[in-house]
Amino acid sequence: MEISSRKRTHLSKQHKSMRGDPEGDSVIQSKQHKFAVPAPPNGENEMALDKGISPRKRRRKVHEHYISVIKPRKHKYVNDSDMSIGERSDTPDTLSQISAIAPVDDTLDPVYEQIKAPKKQVDTTWEQAVEHARGQPDGAEKSYLKKKFSKVSLKVKSPKVKNSSENDQEIVPVAVNNDGKLERRKSLKMQLKKATSKLKSLKSKKNIDDSKKKLDATLADETMTKKPSMKELPKKERKKVRKMMNNNYEMTQRSKKIWEDLRRHDLQPEKKKELCDELMEMVKGKIKQFCFAHDTARVVQCLIQHGTPEQREHVFEELKDDICIMTKSKYAKFLVKKMLMYGSKHQKGLVFRNFHGNVRKLVRHAEAAEVVEYAYNEHASSSQRLLLLEDFYGPSFALFRTPDILTLDQIMINQPDKREMILRNMKEALLPLIDKNILLHSMVHRLFMEFFTYAGDKMRAEMIEALREGLIHMLHTRDGSRVAMFSVWHGTAKDRKVIIKSLKTHVVKICKEEYGHLVMLAIFDVVDDTKLVQKALLEEMLKSTQVMFADQYGRKVLLYALCPRDPLHFHPDIVRVLQEGDKNFTSKKEKSVREQELLEFFSQPLLQYVVDNARDLVLNNSSLLLVLSIITHALGDPKAAMEAIAKIAGEPFVAGDTESPHIVENPAGHMTLKRLIQNDKDRMKSGAGVLFSEVLLMNLGEGSLKSWAACNRGCFTLVFLLELEHPEITKHVVSQLMGIRKSLKKMTFKGAQVLLQKLDLLT
Template sequence: MNDYDMMDTPVLRRKMKKPTTPKAGRSMRGNPEGNSIIYKDKVKLSTAHPTSDDSGLSTLRKRKKKPTEDDTYAEIEEKHMRRSQSSNFSNVSSSSLEEMTPDTLSQISSIMAVPDVTVNSTLTRLKKPRAGRGDVTWEKAVNHARGAPDGAERSFHAKKMSKVSVIEEVPTPVVKKDSPTKENKPITQGKPVERKKSIKVQLKNAANRLKSLKSKGKLDTSRESRKRKLDISLPDESTIAMKKPKDKEMSWKERRQQRKMTKNNYDLIMKAKKLWEDMRRHALPDDQRQKLCQEVFNMVRGKVHEMSMAHDTARVVQCLVQYGNPEHRTAVMEEIKDEIVSMCKSKYAKFVIRKILKYGSKQQRNFMFKTFHGNVRKLIRHREAVEILEFAYNEYANAPQRLSMMEEFYGPSFTLFKNHDTKSLEQIMLEQPDKKDMILSNMKEALLPLIDKDILAHSMVHKIFHDFFHYATDKMRSEMIECLREQLITMIHTRDGSRVAMNCVWFGTVKDRKVILKSFKTHIARICQDEYGHMVLLAIFDVVDDTKFVSKVVLEEMLKSLSQVAENQYGRKVLLYLLSPRDPLHFHPDIVHILQRGDTNTTSKKDGHTRHRELLDFVSKPLLQYIVDNAATLAINNAALLLILGIITHAKGDPTDAMTAIAEIAAQPFSASKGDNQHMVEHPAGHLTLKRLILNDKERSTDDECAVLFSNILLTVLAEGTLKSWAACNRGCFTLISLLELDDIEVTSQVRQQLSGIKKSLRKMTFKGAQILLQKLEGMSSPPRPQMIDL
């Protein structure tokens, strides 16, 4: 009894009839195009020894079913067919077969009637169609062509099934007496399916193959061979013209132009820009410019806001506002009056608002300030909008409008309920003293978000901080200084900002002062030359006790740029304050009054005179050397006269070298000339330097009898006969008069001795200096008359 005879048993037949029950992991996805009649009665499969690799197949559950007449007929036909073809299946044993049924849609769709599909051992049994069912051949063909749906389970993977050879039996249709017979197709034995290599493996193999060919020299990589293989032929010019150029073939400018052409109003924008090029020319007559303005206005009417948001069309609108007539500006204003706040935040539209503020009427400016009301605190924190607020506040706002902008920082009540009689915060504090704490707390809350490097650069913000520091308590002031101390470098270029920095220096702690000084590093030379920033350095010299730290951070950097500082009018103020602080000869009483406010601070402990002496000792020697190195330019510079006097008078050390350097310039041979080659005695600034240095000897000799006098050094350096040559000019005569009026017997007698032989020449001269000098010489030559006593 062969294997197929063993299979033809009632028990096995009952196993083949038993349907399967879906497992728990079975996909519940239905047929994509509705229920199919072929899935209502599943095809029963027989597999050989399912292993652990056959994860997609599940064991069929057996159920008892009474065999019908049709089933018996089909079994008999199948039995005869298996016996006739037993030679082809001799390698299959009965123990290797087991009833299996696919569980999911993907398993059903993966069973194809071609030898490429691998199943362990598949025997397809033809079953007689039941009554009431149609032919399912077409639907099976459709399912076979469609394959597994997306997401279906890959239960019949080739990787798991490739080891088992496939024996597939093609079903033979049941032949009845009333139907024509058909030829049975031969049963073919399938080949094992080879595992396909992945793309990554194929690329790797190809690269290795290419490398081996190159190494063996079998691969020709020359340019001629590539040209022969490619055989490229250039297209005709007509073909190139017909093709649309690709983005890669176009240049950057061409791609940009193509993008612009896709935008709205492209033709209108290009025409307006051409008119703008002619309209903005300075040499264009006014009548032609007005015609162009009218044409541009007709183009942009109704689109002003849209065109103001782009960088090129915004310039067209700006030019229209600048050169247009009042009617054009009014029309533009009407279009954008509801978008003023949003345009202030735009990178390009803000310049249109700036032009309206500059060239608009007074009513239009007032409308702008009314629009800003209630939005100042938001706009001032915006990087673009704060520039418009700054421009409007400094250039066109009057006192009530400035206060209106400031009141938003005083509290919501001042924003909602405006009092037009109020003109300043000082007036509010006097009239409503009970609101002082509320105003200061609101100001503090509003000012803390403004401590940003970009926002702190504007004078409007500086005004708010200055008002806060003026009225704040010690505790609130200390808290604000701690937050603001590292950002003061961005504020000291304005009047209010410098006052804020001075308050931080005066009332800050020792740590606060050190942080402030460190933040000034690399900026000292610029601060010295600033109109308001140099005041901060004066405050530092007054109150900071750590003079070594000040010398290291401030003075060393300043002395490195001493020539730049000394040539600037504000830089000379800093140097003079180090030489003689709060001297009324150099500093206005108002400046002194401002600096005196810092004397009440509680942080400074060192005596002011001691602090000043330590700083002066550090700068004296470099300043004296500066005069020696630059005597030629300083002696004839009228602005540097006070600095020279201050250095020679107050600097610690021997000023002999500095005086000698100036005296040597005056000792040069005198020749009457005009222009740049004038002698120091005849120069408008040089003769004043000599006179002031000579008159300064009176004060020096009074204060210190051992002091070095410039007059003695001058007479020592001058050659014989030099004083007589000075008498040839008016300014030289006045210099000689200064020497004669000096209360020094040695100097006076020496000058008189050298001028004794020029009296006749002085009588012939007509200028005023010669006459006064002659009177001085004659008066000194005659002995004094005795006074008559009335008896």
């Protein structure tokens, strides 16, 4: 018989299931109350009711019978079973009443559906398992996941319904949140996991309680002492305990004491030999273990430094197969340096042969690159340097040595067919080396220099574009500065702009470099954008003019801006190198125009600096040529600078003053006056309006020229004025010196004799 809709509603109210109704009719049925429906009155059976009575009247009679017989009875579903038959108020007294009890027809009014006879109980175990396995229907979880499970409060409803034939059955607990909505039930796996963790926590708690009891018992006993744990010890004590756990602890401590004694400068040779022998016996066979620790590595270094050649050979034999690994160690790398410093020629050669084929990897390692750089610069011969560089020329050069060849130039001459292959391999190997830390090494600078020397325009342009921002790290070596010069010469306008901007904030430091200042000279020669040069470079130089004047290479930069490639200030080899940049195809502006624009920017600040610091400059021999060049070549009126120097010369002269000698008697000041006076000849030829000699005589007091004749240098200064052959100047000097001719004859120094001869010729 199918379950009616009212019956299904009744079941859904009793079971607050999360799934709702299944897709089809379920075999699960509600547990019904145990009582029967009485038969119609007057002892008539079911067949009698059907004869001659309409269904409507029959239902009415049954209803009236129900009201009169069944309704007054008060059922006690639980306790009635315990009462005796005589004690029950609803027990039928006669046989007719007993026979009147009959089942209710299924077609009766729905009121009687609640009191129908119980259906045979069905085993629902499999149905419940299927329902549990199905879980939520599609889309149901989305609404349940909106609330966090941590906020869900469990309200368990487990009503029990009695059944005469089966055991009691409980409703499944349902999780309800604070809003009254159903939430997702925890899976069995989660419940088991939670129970397991709870059990573990209880067990651990029990162990803790037991350990606490034992600890209390131990502390209660005054004879027992507590052993401190590692965490309770200070940091130094913990470190010491860990070291003592090492198997070689005693040996390490003894070797360190020997090391401390060997470092002493006053140690006797016999004692030193004895300690070295003891140390050698101690570390023999264990040197590899010692060389990678920060303290024991120093012990082995000391043994290499103070040991005998035989002991060094033994140490080297144990370590020769691990040299490349040692170079990558923070502490063992110093042993390789000691081998190169104190090892024999054969041992050094073996170190370099270990490097061969591994240089490309070692140079990119932070620790190993330092060792390779040290070996290349300090201990490598020409052939050994080529041995290190050959790894970058190609696989064939890394595997096989090239006999009797010392440079890449010889390889290019002897094997011209390998030129393209070598350049291609070098480009592939050098591109990964464009890194701030790697570009500091001179060996890398040499590789880039060789590449730029032989590369074509296309390969050179690609390398310049990749390298232009890192050139700042290469300017401290000869090869590195040459690479930067190549980049400036052959780079595009954009490359030059990037290079110049990368030099900002480092301009003064670069100008003071022995090789870095040449890059500044190359920039002055070829960069057309003089506004960029002025703003990025020259302004920074002029802010530190005093520093530039004090440094020899800084003065070279200023001199090149005033008088480019002047042989008086620049060596022909430097000029020859700078001339290589004249062949570039990027510069379009005339060279004279560039020089004039830079000179206009420099001139006035430099002239003003001479005026403000005339005394320091004229009395300093190193700045003599720079002051002369400023007065000679600077654009603008140099009269103010000349007057500042002439006023110093016009101060009272005291011959033989050693504490503060006069400018005439000071070696640097005398040379400054000499060069400025002699320079007036060129100024007279060029038609310059102001002569230093005229300015000098105008600022000298009466009798100053006579007082100068009292010293040798003063006499020569007067001779320079007379040799100028300027009519007015010569006339003024002769008129001042005519009265001291007799005194000049009595003087024995060379200057007085030369001056007297000049006066005799002019008069």
